Amino acid sequence: MGMVNSWGRLGKPEHRLVPLAHGRDVGSSIAGSTPAIAFGNGRSYGDVCLNPGGTLWMTRGLDHLLDFDPSTGLLKCEAGVLLRDIQRLLAPRGWMLPVTPGTQLVTVGGAIANDVHGKNHHVFGSFGDSVRHIRLIRSDGEIVECGPDLRADWFAATVGGLGLTGIIAEAWIQLRPVEGPWMDTESIPYSDVSEFLSLSDRSEQEWEHTVSWIDCIGGSAGRGIFMRANHSSLKNAQELDKGSRRMPVEPPISLVNNWSLRVFNALYFHANKWKSGPGVAHYEKFFYPLDNLLEWNKMYGPRGFYQYQCVIPRASGQDAVERMLREISRSAEGSFLAVLKTFGDRPAPGMLSFPMPGITLALDFPNRGVRTEALFRRLDSIVREAGGRIYMAKDARMPRDIFEAGYPRFREFLAFRDKGISSAMSRRLMGS
Known part of the structure; x- marks a missing residue:
């Protein structure tokens, strides 16, 4: 058990914590631990990532970059990877995420589940617009592979779906070329x-x-x-001091x-x-x-x-x-x-x-x-x-x-909910 809060620090309720460390073992790791919700790096401000008195699946251990094509900019990674790690590794190589929010200390899974946006929505849309494929693991062990052109209904439910359709285990993201940082x-x-x-x-x-x-x-x-x-x-410019206070x-x-x-x-x-x-x-x-x-x-x-x-x-x-x-x-x-x-x-x-x-x-x-x-x-x-x-x-x-x-499509969304997943927010806004 552990006391966990979100970024707003409005409370620190007790949760049962289940760490996830290997993408291919997620199904067996979460068996028998429902109702639960995935928890990334805790940068959501409210209760979307909390489940007071219940279980949190801690996804930061799913932090592997799995594949990258330097000719096309297509990245495959696990959901616990921080946006910061992608940016710092690949920006010097001429590739960046098309969309990032006001902090890069969020996970890929969190960015998809909340469909985060940046300062360039009129050009690249939101984070989900650059996601090409998602490997979703449901609480009963079912694996759903989805994307804009593959089971598009599941993809539309999972992007911005608040983590309620399953655990986002892996994602394929299309990066954009840049000349430098x-x-x-x-x-x-x-x-x-x-x-x-x-x-x-x-x-x-x-x-x-x-x-x-x-x-x-x-x-x-x-x-x-x-x-x-x-x-x-x-x-040629002075390198950024990446120290923090x-x-x-x-x-x-x-x-x-x-x-x-x-x-x-x-x-x-x-x-x-x-x-x-x-x-x-x-x-x-x-x-x-x-x-x-x-x-x-x-x-x-x-x-x-x-x-x-x-x-x-x-x-x-x-x-x-x-x-x-x-x-x-x-x-x-x-x-x-x-x-x-x-x-x-x-x-x-x-x-x-x-x-x-x-x-x-x-x-x-x-x-x-x-x-x-x-x-x-x-x-x-x-x-x-x-x-x-x-x-x-x-x-x-x-x-x-x-x-x-x-959110007029919320009733359509309910058909894709995972019955083993619940959060403080879902109970407040959707009843379960």
Whole structure:
């Protein structure tokens, strides 16, 4: 038995832990240990990877790279491999993952199960769009081989399927060619959400990666810093220092409060406004700004934190985002690194994939109990009215009606569920 928490650190429930170490032995290793859920590197924020009082199948031991074709960029690997390990091994050889989220410290299995997205959805879609084949092992020992062109229904259920269709044991991923690890970047200050949308629309024609930081406590205007980047042909540049720091202690209370947020957001905006313009950055610095500060989640104190990420259809997006910013500003809650970006107009690979055409806003909130819950109810109302959805990889408290409205294919998905797999999230949102 062991106490396990997710990245939000909202609790540390007890689980029975079953380590998995050999891909071909997964079926025998999990026999008799249900109901359970796979647990990768624990970077999901809420309860999607937790099963309080039940079993966790620990997949980090499935960490082998099995095959790579340097002429085509097709990689075969086990599900416990970290995205960081793929990037650091193959980027110097001219290949990278087409899509990565804001941290590379997630497993391949977790990236598929949550169909993670990056800053280039308008170009490469979400993580599932680069997956060519999945070897899925069900709790009863059945093996399901699936892909976009092989048992496509199973593939669509498993990509973004929250680990509920079986254990993703192996995956074949199509990498994309790059000339090196460097990015040509540009940052541009903007004054409101309307200007952000204009920048985003213009940038998507010529820039692969687009994202912005937004000041979430300055009212509805939403000033921020827009960042865009393309892969560079630069060969000679100072090598990145890959050392990392760690939060030295867990503070007794959250370091994120109204005073610290206002000071930080003002300094961050003006410092980045002053140094705006073109530049060059290593991909790790541009894609994963927080990965060098290990255990940064401790800054929120012993009660943990929530991340609230939603996507709103473009037609109602500007109004909804401005209303959400007003509510957040009035509440004196908010985030140091609030993120605003857009998703492209392309179909999702999974039945429960989060991305859809529209605007997505992501913010961290310290857990202040009833006060935070009251804010979330107000934000939920805006999302519900605008026809949006909430990201399940980040969620720990979404109401069931918003889940059902936001993910209209969930009933179709239920036919592919593994009866031996259950999580705190599946029980909360699907009843079992």
